[in-house]
Amino acid sequence: MINFHSYEFSILRYVHDTLTGEFVNVGVVIYCEKEKWISAQCRNTYARVSAVFPNLNSSHFRKMMKFLQGEFCKANNTLNTELQFSEVNSLQTLLHKVLPKDDSSLQWSPISAGLSINLESELSILFDRYVSHYDAKVARDRRTEQDIWKDFKKTLEAFNLAEDFEPKRISVKDDEIEFQHSWKNGIWHCIEPISFDLSDSDYFKDKAHRWLGQLSSIQDSTDEFKVYLLVSPPSEPELQPAFNKALSILKKIPVQSEIYLEHDAYILAEEIQKKMEIHINSFH
Template structure:
């Protein structure tokens, strides 16, 4: 079966041009021998929304559909000089190397007898490889707290929990499940049941940032962070690393796996 040369380039969305934050959102494949030029982009934006809170997902998906249609129109043209350039060069014809929200990354090559199938493989490799599994919904912080609740159900602590706001000169945060026994004991459940290691790290770093903001609060308090482990076994090592990250955060919180949540009662009551 004959093999034909093709080139490809990855389309990235830049949420913040100045910081350089970006995510792969599409793959452009160009195979001149077979007259194939197609851009495949994301059809959903849940991972984008999780990565960039506040993003206008509807507008972004519309823009990507428009890009796909532009390349579909170009594919129907014949005899134009662009037909002899690489995928990356064709992409730059539409989107120059400027400060827009989209940019082209990589300029790869290969051979194929089925460019559509090859594009599907490249799309999975560069765009959707770390997406949540279809039908799988990661556990929430509230679901992890239910494990804590079950561990403390025979303790007087559970019935006496109340919200408490810790304030410093720089920030404040309300812990919904707190208990006062000489000092405030603040319990926070954190689900680290993420789709990939990157998402898990972002969440752990975000919680570490919360502790930075309240670390100089004048009142004495102790934070107990109960973490929910990931369902995917290959993320166990990252989960353990993120627990250590939290343990070294300001205020030196007591970080426990959800199965160790009964330790909270022993620590508070003493």
């Protein structure tokens, strides 16, 4: 039986101008109350931030990132012993102990939650998704979720379907997922691009387990929904075995779901068109 850990997380934002509200994600903090464990990962470079905000005080920025990383390390070391943490039962409390809520340039995003079998790996995955995803790529480009959707949108345009999608948040009492590309005909149909064009086979199972955990967490939602996973395989042939194992994990998702490899995107578009036509014809 898979042992999932429930956790909370928040994204650290650098708000360059509090009047305009423009920001760049610069860190992630993850907290598991049951394990009495908290950890953070902050940027150790500033190139991405200074590219967006050229007049960034890079020296001060680096010092703040290093300071916050250290503070959360201290918090984790004392979480089980210090009296000040004895009554902590939420990430929100811990965040404001380290960085109080004010109008400074560093702000916390709203708290989100999830499930994972490996909290350390989850922190890295969250950092990659929310913070370093838009960093300048080195070596060769790898396909991202944005790349998958951009190409699939072109396929949808051929079916005159590209404008028929909207964001949909599927939620339960203690968790939620917002799907960016959804439509409703009786139930919600949610398309989620997932890229496995990764460089390290160790990340394949982590990413698959993450989606298994997230979708398992919302399976009791009052919204009836089905998920279509549009999956991009790895470029390197030697990573195919790891990818096959990841697909096997995704097939264990306990909600209505279908998995399409990216080269079958046309088939998925046809399926969507058929479902939409059936829904439209039911009203005539």
